[in-house]
């Protein structure tokens with residue numbers, strides 16, 4: 001059944017964002033970059049004035065990260081993370097030179113501590129555990145334009161990272177500091193959640 005709904009009602013995450021983002025040449029922050037595949041889509045489809053990419057590219061040894069893309073295992077280790085960072089630098093070399101893209105090799109928490117920019121779009125796709133997503137939303141609310149979009153990846157994926165993303169959104173919904181603009185459901189199959197600050 002899930003497969004049928006997925007086939008019938010799948011939407012690409014970039015198309016979904018484009019539908020709700022009204023600003024032309026937005027200032028964008030992406031949290032969690034990995035190899036930069038989604039950054040490329042943000043760059044090509046949204047033509048941002050500025051795109052800031054934040055990722056520590058660290059291989060974490062804690063057990064909970066063992067199956068993640070950034071654990072310290074046989075699939076990922078610090079050398080591999082270092083290589084991802086170099087590859088992303090190479091991939092966006094031209095835009096980095098033109099100051100259109102800025103790479104920040106740090107955690108989102110550390111990034112926000114020094115950040116002075118205000119964004120039209122913040123895409124949250126870093127550490128998916130509840131406490132981290134909660135902090136990313138809290139910080140995003142401080143640095144998003146009044147009408148800007150905060151988008152979370154992997155929303156509504158049952159059991160994924162102990163439901164960290166879904167729980168963090170619920171937390172702020174209850175606090176009434178955010179409103180939901182669009183969220184994943186079986187007829188809108190994208191596992192994204194788009195929110196605005198209230």
Ligand SMILES: C[S@@+](CC[C@H](N)C(=O)[O-])C[C@H]1O[C@@H](n2cnc3c(N)ncnc32)[C@H](O)[C@@H]1O
Nearest residue numbers: 032033034037038055057070107108125126127
């Ligand atoms: C799912 S991947 C990102 C994928 C990317 N957004 C895409 O769609 O192509 C998650 C990334 O989050 C990064 N990450 C882990 N902890 C982080 C943190 N505290 N702050 C920012 N990024 C973090 C990891 O290094 C990893 O590259």
